[in-house]
Amino acid sequence: MRKASRLFEIIQILKRARHAVTAQAIADQLEVTPRSIYRDIVALQAMRVPIEGERGLGYILRPGFDLPPLMFSVEETEAIVLGLALLERTGDQALKQAAKGVNAKIAAAVPGPLRQVLQSNALQAWGSIAPAPDGIDLGMVRHAIRDEQKLLLDYRDEWGNATERLIRPLALIYYSATAVIVAWCELRQAIRNFRADRVEDCQPDDTFFRGEGNRLRDLWISGWTSGNPAST
Known part of the structure; x- marks a missing residue:
């Protein structure tokens, strides 16, 4: 995972957390070392992201901070839903898991009526599903x-x-x-x-x-x- 993506994911982890999260716990989720998380936290704090805490005790994100919202029209939201559903037909396990994360993040960010589109199961992608290949990731x-x-x-x-x-x-x-x-x-x-x-x-x-x-x-x-x- 590249650093820009990791910084974004750290913010998302802290946003969802109800209590302080340790660097080790974040590192386990992102499959990196705690040392990388410590450096990332310092980088985020330097960008004025309101993260509080310290090593050993964990970190929290001060209430009220958010990234700029993504605003989609109904048609754009439906396009995303269908695109994510099509990923279920590939043999790429990592993309399937990523699609679930995208769905959850968008559902948490969009207004109520568009959230219903994401959760209604009204758009489906059917067809044969490619098996995951044995010899290659x-x-x-x-x-x-x-x-x-x-x-x-x-x-x-x-x-x-x-x-x-x-x-x-x-x-x-x-x-x-x-x-x-x-x-x-x-x-x-x-x-x-x-x-x-x-x-x-x-x-x-x-x-x-x-x-x-x-x-x-x-x-x-x-x-x-x-x-x-x-x-x-």
Whole structure:
């Protein structure tokens, strides 16, 4: 989790809390070290976020502080609801969990009539649900795309041949059956697609391709054929 996102989440945790929350408790929720939380608290206090407390005793957010509200029209709210429902059909467990958090945060922030839209279950997204792939964490792939970090795959192609690929992940396409990773393949020296359900293992490499992602995505988009972005 990047620092900006972590600072936002710390504020949300403190807003929901009824009592002082320790740095350890916050760290456990965000999967970082207490030392990181101590630094984040100092950074937030420097930005005049009214957090009170100290190490060992915990922290509280003074009543009355809030982030600027998000105001959506009914149609915009319905678009969000449907988009979150569609995430349930992917095999990305982290995105499914994130969707629940988004729903809760929006429901707590919007006026009553729009809150009813979020909670009414009037909009549904039905269809087959993609199973979570066994050999790869799609959350890690999304993280690698953002950080422009290479990934090392143990992959089995459609004929069952096993191969090892070092890739530069560029995009994720979610289908009803599986997710497809669009990447620059170091072995083939070209853009290739890798089905998540054919990945037997995936590990982050210690090398990066920073500054190249947008150029490679433009190359990928320029090669689309028949309106299918997954074509190669």
